[in-house]
Amino acid sequence: MSNLLLNELNARQLIAQLSADAELKQHLSDGCRTLYAGFDPTADSLHIGHLVPLLVLRRFQLAGHQPIALIGGATGLIGDPSFKATERQLNTAETVTHWVEQLSQQLAQFLDFNCGQQSAKIVNNMDWTRSLDVLSFLRDIGKHFSINAMIQKESVKQRIEREGSGISFTEFSYMILQSYDFAMLNRHYHCTLQIGGSDQWGNITGGIDLTRRLNQQTVYGLTVPLVTKADGTKFGKTETGTIWLSSAKTSPYRFYQFWLNTADADVYKFLRYFTFLPPAQIDEIEAADRQATGRREAQSVLAREMTRFIHGEVALHSAERITEALFTDQVQTLNAEELRQLKLDGMPSTELNQSQIALVDLIALTGLAKSKTQAREFITKNAISVNGEKISDLNAMIEANKGFFGRYFIVRRGKKEFHLVDCI
């Protein structure tokens, strides 16, 4: 059964590195295994960058294994230096505690907690890290780590060799905490596999070594590729910021749009990484798109699958309806009730409680631009229209009662970004 899983992960090109390849295959085909992936609380929501390892946890669960999602209540207070160019700002303990709660709720949505032996668990590494005292840490754990080996790890090499900022003892110690997590999960839950992004390889192999030393147990590691885009820009970020999983931070409509705008060069890879559609079906979509002369199917399949999976059928339906109205330039035909619905349905919107506002201020206020300076740039570049009309006047004023039904404005930036303003 589990070799089927590894074959599937291969077909999806989801395996970057594997420890003890043949042994791990054997280990997984011998029955239900427990595996984990860790997530540090670095914000009040997960974002789409977290999805690949999280979905791989789920793929393992669907194949008959038990997943543990670890929340880094402790490691989140330190900050993982792996492949990070600069030292992180420390967050306060209160902030991190708050983020831990939000993350637990989000993570819980992805896994099944009521399926017998395979039931998922959520754990917090604060539970075993808090009670570590400094002498035990140095004597019982630190003794197993060679500084000589630690500074050779690719993940921190750049920080150690670079002139200037370097790396603090705090961040340098991060790897030891993550390694200790693996040993603890192995001891208490018989966890034998850790998965993570390929930037985690150094931390994962550290844990494999420590578990052998502390528990005399063999454990394994598997990393998934970091998501890259054909054009070289960073995955998961748009001009106006990160694509979050929380609908309060990224509306289902925006989320849907994000996937719909995937480049042709990336879309089949993303279907393999992010959806549960069988690889053979994805090949068929790719073949059909190659034959077709008109619009490709892949982007809308991806947008539908992802929005349904993260936000549900109702939110998907709204996102599609909004898209249809906006992109066919039917905005004027929407009635007052539909505009009201768009707002409720999660189209990005702002309520405005004043009779007039400068367009520059409005664009910054809606988040269509990050700042007034950027707003001016957009206007100058002819990228802004309001209720279907291009505006290139930097001094333009928007008067509330001139909106649709005396209150609604749809502000469009470029081809694809829309924002509803409701003058209440």
Ligand SMILES: N[C@@H](Cc1ccc(O)cc1)C(=O)O
């Ligand atoms: N270091 C991981 C998170 C993590 C934390 C603790 C662990 O035990 C495992 C993973 C990351 O930054 O993504």
